[in-house]
Amino acid sequence: MRKQFIYIILIILTIFDILFLANTFFYPVSQSFKSAAFTFDLIVCAILWIEFIYSYFKADDKKQYLKNNFISIFGMLPFDFIFILRLLRLIKLIQLIKILVLIRDTEKSVTKFLHKTYLDKIIAIGIIFSFVIAISVWVIDSNIHNFSTAFWYTIVSMTSTGYGDVVPTSVSGRLIGIISMIGGIFIFSLITGIISAAFVSKLNKDNHEDLDAKIDFLTAEIDKLNQKIDELDNNQK
DSSP states (O other): OHHHHHHHHHHHHHHHHHHHHHHHHHSOOOHHHHHHHHHHHHHHHHHHHHHHHHHHHHOSSHHHHHHHHHHHHGGGSOTTTSSGGGGGHHHHHHHHHHHHHHHTTOHHHHHHHHHHHTHHHHHHHHHHHHHHHHHHHHHHOTTOOSHHHHHHHHHHHHTTOOOOSSOOOSHHHHHHHHHHHHHHHHHHHHHHHHHHHHHHHHHHHHHHHHHHHHHHHHHHHHHHHHHHHHHHHHHHO
16 A cells, blocks of 8 residues: 555656646646756656666666666656757556556556557557658658657647647658558557457457356356256155
8 A cells, every 4th residue: 555655656746747738738837837947857766767777776677677667767767967858757657547447456457458469568659750851841842840849740740630820831841641541551450450459359259258157157057956856856766
């Protein structure tokens, strides 16, 4: 119960940190707010590193622990130190949620599901793909002046929303937009298909379990009837 409480606090702190970072990243804010967000981010990063180091020394297989948590290290870097990687704090948030689920004794099945369906790899590829597209269109197209606008355009393109508020003007920028749309359709279709298949599989499994339970019940009743018939036959003899 104590560990659950600790990780719930870490998750809440990380969520607030992401909101503050997103606010300073996508919207014009005062210098005082930026300073406060930077200070809060440093504190959260320090806490996350303490948790990471503690978990590392507690891990039975330290090499495997580093291998499993290597990407999340980028999510613990202070955002002003590495500008582009600031939104990768989402990766650390996902990891904290997985650890919380592990404490509740269900993470094994979740991890098994993620590895079995390659959903963890698909999500990681989606995150990397969105950043690569955003950086590319930011650098190439003259109509997109900052990374936040490029990232917004990338997400809108990948999800096929198409607000039309940001439009690349160069041929190269439009080509990147086409790649973003096709890649987004492919990635989100995979994620949707995997989740849908999981729900259908769970439903079929529940139906089979219910049917098996009814068959077992009927079999038991038939056995009881056979026993009573045998007892009647023995009494008549």
